[in-house]
Amino acid sequence: MRIRKELFADERDDDLRLVGRPVRRQDIEGHVTGRSTFYDDHPVSGLLHLRCVRSTEHHARIRSIDTSAAERVPGVRRILRYADLPKKAHNILTIFNFGIDDEPALADGKVRYMGEPIVAILAENPRAAAEAVAKVRVDYDPLPAVFDVEEALAPGAPLVNEYIGRNWFRYWGDYDCQQIRFGDVEAALRSADLVVTGRYQMSPIEHAPLETNGCIVVPAEDGRFTVYTCTQGLFFSLDNTAAQLKIESNRLHFVGGTVGGGFGGKVDTVVEPLAVLAAMLTGRPVRYVFSRAEEMQVSSPRGAERIYIEDGVMRDGRIVARKITHYHDAGPYSRLSTYGTIKSAAHHPGPYYIPNVWVDSWCVFTNRTPSSAMRGFGVTGGDFALESHMDVVARAIGMDPMEFRIRNAYRDGDMKAHRKLTQGAALIECVQVAAELAGWPLSEEARRASSRVGGGGERARIPPTPPSRTRAPASTGGRFEPGRAGAGEPRRAITPPPAWTGAQPAPTAAPAGEPARREPPGEPPRPASGHGAIRFSSVFGSRRR
Amino acid sequence: MTRAVRLELNGVEVAAVAEGGENLLSLLRGRLGDTSPKAGCLQGTCGACTVLVDGEPVLACLMLAEAADGRRVTTVRGLADGPRLHPLQEAFMDGFAAQCGFCTPGMLMAAKALLDREPQPTREQVIEAIAGNVCRCTGYTPIVDAILEAARRMAGRRT
Numbered sequence: 021m022r023i024r025k026e027l028f029a030d031e032r033d034d035d036l037r038l039v040g041r042p043v044r045r046q047d048i049e050g051h052v053t054g055r056s057t058f059y060d061d062h063p064v065s066g067l068l069h070l071r072c073v074r075s076t077e078h079h080a081r082i083r084s085i086d087t088s089a090a091e092r093v094p095g096v097r098r099i100l101r102y103a104d105l106p107k108k109a110h111n112i113l114t115i116f117n118f119g120i121d122d123e124p125a126l127a128d129g130k131v132r133y134m135g136e137p138i139v140a141i142l143a144e145n146p147r148a149a150a151e152a153v154a155k156v157r158v159d160y161d162p163l164p165a166v167f168d169v170e171e172a173l174a175p176g177a178p179l180v181n182e183y184i185g186r187n188w189f190r191y192w193g194d195y196d197c198q199q200i201r202f203g204d205v206e207a208a209l210r211s212a213d214l215v216v217t218g219r220y221q222m223s224p225i226e227h228a229p230l231e232t233n234g235c236i237v238v239p240a241e242d243g244r245f246t247v248y249t250c251t252q253g254l255f256f257s258l259d260n261t262a263a264q265l266k267i268e269s270n271r272l273h274f275v276g277g278t279v280g281g282g283f284g285g286k287v288d289t290v291v292e293p294l295a296v297l298a299a300m301l302t303g304r305p306v307r308y309v310f311s312r313a314e315e316m317q318v319s320s321p322r323g324a325e326r327i328y329i330e331d332g333v334m335r336d337g338r339i340v341a342r343k344i345t346h347y348h349d350a351g352p353y354s355r356l357s358t359y360g361t362i363k364s365a366a367h368h369p370g371p372y373y374i375p376n377v378w379v380d381s382w383c384v385f386t387n388r389t390p391s392s393a394m395r396g397f398g399v400t401g402g403d404f405a406l407e408s409h410m411d412v413v414a415r416a417i418g419m420d421p422m423e424f425r426i427r428n429a430y431r432d433g434d435m436k437a438h439r440k441l442t443q444g445a446a447l448i449e450c451v452q453v454a455a456e457l458a459g460w461p462l463s464e465e466a467r468r469a470s471s472r473v474g475g476g477g478e479r480a481r482i483p484p485t486p487p488s489r490t491r492a493p494a495s496t497g498g499r500f501e502p503g504r505a506g507a508g509e510p511r512r513a514i515t516p517p518p519a520w521t522g523a524q525p526a527p528t529a530a531p532a533g534e535p536a537r538r539e540p541p542g543e544p545p546r547p548a549s550g551h552g553a554i555r556f557s558s559v560f561g562s563r564r565r
Numbered sequence: 566m567t568r569a570v571r572l573e574l575n576g577v578e579v580a581a582v583a584e585g586g587e588n589l590l591s592l593l594r595g596r597l598g599d600t601s602p603k604a605g606c607l608q609g610t611c612g613a614c615t616v617l618v619d620g621e622p623v624l625a626c627l628m629l630a631e632a633a634d635g636r637r638v639t640t641v642r643g644l645a646d647g648p649r650l651h652p653l654q655e656a657f658m659d660g661f662a663a664q665c666g667f668c669t670p671g672m673l674m675a676a677k678a679l680l681d682r683e684p685q686p687t688r689e690q691v692i693e694a695i696a697g698n699v700c701r702c703t704g705y706t707p708i709v710d711a712i713l714e715a716a717r718r719m720a721g722r723r724t
Contacts, residue, residue, distance in 0.1 A: 042661055051666030052654040052673065054601025054641040061600035147586075230605040230613055230667040230701050280603070280667030281701045312606040 027449050058280050059248040068142045070308035071149035073156045075131035078387045079165035086157040095148030098302050100140040102126045106266040111354050115263050122183035123353035132352030135318035142298050165387040169347040172386045180352045180385040189358050189383040197362045202437035203376030203483035208341035212332030216413045220405035224321040231280020234309030235291045237299040245296050246273045252282040257289040264293040284393035323391030324349040325401035329409045337419050337427040341376040342369040348383050351390035358383050363398030370406040371447045372428040377437035422455050426466045433476025445471040570634045575643025583630035590614045590625035601641045601670045612698030615671035616640050622678040641670040652715040662711035664702035672698050676712045
């Protein structure tokens with residue numbers, strides 16, 4: 021390995037002592053001696069084992085649930101139902117005043133995906149719990165299901181989530197950032213030499229951690245509960261468990277941090293609330309651990325993102341317009357997909373100076389497995405589409421793909437579509453080094469290009485941006501009224517902080533089934549605050565400073 | 566039906582009552598208190614529960630506890646010699662051959678079985694030996710390197 025310290029040498033204040041050298045992990049001795057303590061490694065006696073009856077339907081009303089045979093299985097102690105839930109619906113971001121409580125921890129009379137928990141069995145041993153689960157009879161009234169984001173937005177699509185009230189999520193409150201409007205994309209597309217369109221589809225991807233999701237809850241003598249958990253966000257999960265159970269957070273003591281593989285698949289806080297509730301109702305320690313089959317089927321994967329790109333490009337290789345529609349398949353519940361949607365909008369149009377940009381990112385509800393966080397969700401899918409499309413466009417105009425990227429890369433001083441000036445750009449140098457290492461010939465002009473030269477000036481301008489008439493999807497039997505929810509208004513100010521760092525203490529409760537609606541602020545573009553979603557777009561392609 | 570099981574665990578004679586149908590992994594992690602073998606799938610596909618039974622690598626989730634009666638069981642807790650770590654453990658630590666650590670005990674036991682049988686394995690033999698052990702952090706290359714490094718170090722000590 022070689023560190024190219026000659027690049028931007030005058031800006032460096034580092035010695036990079038650690039990069040490229042093996043460093044011993046602080047936790048590795050525990051790993052190699054078998055002494056690292058994962059959540060399931062805590063010896064607890066007198067455990068009750070929790071196991072959920074899960075939906076065998078993608079979308080159905082529940083006519084009846086018969087647990088009488090299950091109750092007679094020796095060792096069964098309690099069955100948790102929707103009626104036992106202190107809070108009937110929850111979303112893990114509403115503790116930051118973002119989103120809508122849209123998911124019941126146990127089915128509310130309807131199931132919206134295959135594998136949704138309906139009732140939870142508590143038994144003296146895993147075997148009794150499994151036997152009881154098999155003996156619960158659920159009578160379904162199947163409903164039409166929808167598995168495709170665009171079908172979900174089409175007129176007449178079945179309504180997936182009544183808490184949201186329509187098959188997509190749009191939020192024009194403090195964290196709004198699902199659209200970009202920069203310049204006049206339609207005019208630029210009309211005057212471009214060539215328009216190249218593409219459709220890109222991501223698949224859901226399961227994290228498949230070796231350690232499955234789970235937790236062990238132990239009631240303490242002082243009314244508190246010790247929770248040994250797999251969660252990746254210890255305090256995030258603690259706060260969400262407290263909110264969902266309507267108890268003070270100081271009654272919960274979360275112990276964790278040693279996570280047997282997470283990759284984003286252990287932040288949804290799906291096991292802790294039910295297990296703590298079970299411990300509260302039984303006074304017993306409770307263990308709730310996903311089987312491998314549950315981990316693979318019902319734990320939330322990466323969402324299936326679909327991205328449409330329409331580029332206007334000139335023969336000399338300049339991209340003059342980029343129009344993107346990005347759909348996130350959230351499954352039936354928001355989980356963290358609303359946040360992933362914002363991330364994608366913050367990431368587009370990629371690390372390129374394009375004077376006319378139009379982006380719509382949609383969080384769409386379907387009857388697939390709820391999706392959520394996974395390693396750069398929103399961004400990874402966007403990059404897959406953007407960089408695939410860069411190659412397609414380069415080919416279409418007969419230009420070398422490396423040269424094409426250098427031609428369009430951000431340079432210092434360029435105005436980004438998010439209305440933030442580019443600083444510390446380094447994509448050109450990265451491509452030059454990559455080409456050199458790959459033995460890829462570059463023109464003299466491309467070899468001489470620099471991130472420090474050629475930006476700013478005319479490229480620092482915020483172009484006149486016409487009001488946009490975004491068509492709201494004509495979806496569903498929901499309550500959406502275009503005039504009221506603000507569809508069609510131009511959205512220009514885009515500087516939300518990421519949801520998790522929000523300081524708003526109290527969730528704004530939206531009545532069930534009534535989407536939270538805030539009128540978009542009508543003010544002109546706010547100056548970028550230099551953090552939050554903006555950061556995602558300014559981080560990548562940047563050099564260290 | 567419960568049954569008393571006696572076995573030698575990491576050099577110590579132990580006895581415990583096994584439930585009917587209980588697997589060795591459950592007995593080890595439960596009544597015998599050795600949580601070093603991990604439960605990743607409970608269906609014999611991930612290898613995280615690999616232990617040695619009479620020196621042979623075994624998936625503890627697929628072996629009935631009573632089948633271990635009278636046999637010698639080694640887990641990763643029995644790998645070190647007192648405070649002195651096994652060369653495999655040292656090589657894993659030096660070579661960054663663990664990330665989340667959940668597959669590590671099983672990896673180490675599969676590697677131990679290989680080196681006991683084949684002190685100077687080829688790279689292909691190492692890959693074959695851990696083919697039943699899944700690492701979802703995708704750290705296979707440093708794991709294979711560490712096993713080969715341990716073999717080299719052990720050969721150095723023997724000469």
